[in-house]
Amino acid sequence: MFEVKDIKDTNLADNPVIAQMSQYNHEQLLFCNDNATGLKAIIAVHSTVLGPALGGTRMWAYDNEMQALNDVLRLSRGMTYKNSLAGLNLGGGKAVIIGDSRTMKSEAYLRRFGKFVNGLAGKYITAEDVGINPADMAYVNMETDHVVGLAGKSGDPSPVTAHGVYVGMKACAKVQFGSDSLAGKKVVVQGVGHVGEYLVESLAKEGAIVYISDIHQDLLNRVASQYGANIIGLNEVYDMDMDIYAPCALGATINTDTLSRLKCSIIAGSANNQLENEQVHGKMVMEKGIIYAPDYAINSGGVINCYSEVKDLSLTWSMNKAEEIYATVENIVNRSKSDNIPTYEIANKMAEERIASVGNVKLPM
């Protein structure tokens, strides 16, 4: 979600870490090493102003440390914004493990990582991300309680995420069409994996005309027949006659090419990193008169679900909290219109405003 800017006033080779941290006020980075297991990881705590830093652990065969460092700086900051905008008592963090997830993982390796997480005494709470699965997290959990998204705990976050996307979409409709009813609206749902399917269910119930695409033909057929949705081809998505486009799979689908084709008036979906280039395409989508619900604002049901696990709250609590995404998206869209500033920039400002206001009454942890 954010690109780390070039550092012009300093020599990166001589100042590889803290100079980059100070750009966006990252609080701390823990570099972890264990020769016995081969574990190499970086745990980033961007901000704990709002609460402990929550964010997933990504395992990736980075070419070098600087790639991993850039990723963890960018992703941990993104989590601060996401958790802030979701109104949670959580800061932003992220961990990256440098290694090949197909060959390097073992119980000792993952438990060693868990020990490092535990050593931060709750300042960082981890969860699954790319390259890490529930079995891996169970090993991490043997060494630390600061883990969420465990099997048998809060469970599949998809219903919560889908509900947030659904209410966020309705908020966009209210501003764009004067009513938040989606009955009769043509909605294209791109990707009907867990979140997409729950979204289709809600849309169908409300009487929207739903079009779906997916690379998995079996899934597509089942969802179409179960909810009365219409199947469209992968390449038809951007050229459909539709009111609402809901990207729920791939990132970067809002780009110069697709914006020249899209005929929708709302974009609201669960995918991460929907704008190929935030600055360029965030502005372009606004100028086309399309309302874009910022991805990290509308898909925060996932972190809401994580928070419910941290605090041992019910699914009902999570669904109610996800309901607040309606008001958040409505505020973002209205402020975007009145200030003539892209929605993603407004979302960032709102996230920052909350942190600044709380930061004024609370010293950093």
Added chain:
Amino acid sequence: MFEVKDIKDTNLADNPVIAQMSQYNHEQLLFCNDNATGLKAIIAVHSTVLGPALGGTRMWAYDNEMQALNDVLRLSRGMTYKNSLAGLNLGGGKAVIIGDSRTMKSEAYLRRFGKFVNGLAGKYITAEDVGINPADMAYVNMETDHVVGLAGKSGDPSPVTAHGVYVGMKACAKVQFGSDSLAGKKVVVQGVGHVGEYLVESLAKEGAIVYISDIHQDLLNRVASQYGANIIGLNEVYDMDMDIYAPCALGATINTDTLSRLKCSIIAGSANNQLENEQVHGKMVMEKGIIYAPDYAINSGGVINCYSEVKDLSLTWSMNKAEEIYATVENIVNRSKSDNIPTYEIANKMAEERIASVGNVKLPM
């Protein structure tokens, strides 16, 4: 005490941190940043195999992060060896604060550093080092209990350090002269600050013939008259007719120049980093038939005193623990003679052997 080797098999610019950690199996490095106070620091935990990592906080106006990184990697590893050889339940760590200690310190700055130390939940215990004074440590202590060397706690470590140097010197005498009595031996004590003065007191009591030098003339005069020591000029030290040379001030006084002049048969003093170049001068001193008591083995009274504060132990306990330096130095010197390996290398081996043996019965923290 250790130089970080060149990394030949990797590109330092792309792999600035973990590649260096893996050379000597550093466990973790915490990079700390706080834009509000300007604090930039690195806390290194080299090893916690033997216990929590103890080592001082150094504040220095490093030219860049890589200088600070090299310092903290080297110094934290040195503390692992020192604490291991002292037989303490402590691992090795160190912190460096990047900044000008004359202009940048404030309560907020030092308390912020204390919060970072506290966030490591006791895995790192800090103390004073260059650029940090007792008033600074009092601020750090407001945010964390993981601090030692506080005013009003275990107090001045000099008597303990001096006692360790004294008994270590006697151990060298036993091997070199067949008796550990220092009566009648000519001893040059270079530097009569706190540790040096206590050492002079012990030597005088035992009937050694003590020569002293110092840059502070008043101190020199007082110590000379109080203990019946003989004053010599700063430049006379290396050319004296003496049995024992006790460097208790400057580092790097054992070098090619001084070794061509020194007529002693034992070098045993409290100064840090006595060998200008470990490999070159460690070998040269051995080849000259001089017994060199490795600095970090003989001056470990300081960390013994710190440990007594961590565990709330008495000065009597510390003095007794420092007494064990006799046996440690005797072992080092005997093993050096039988293996024909410089004493500093034997000291390193013994420190590593203890860590390896304990590591086999205890997983890393």
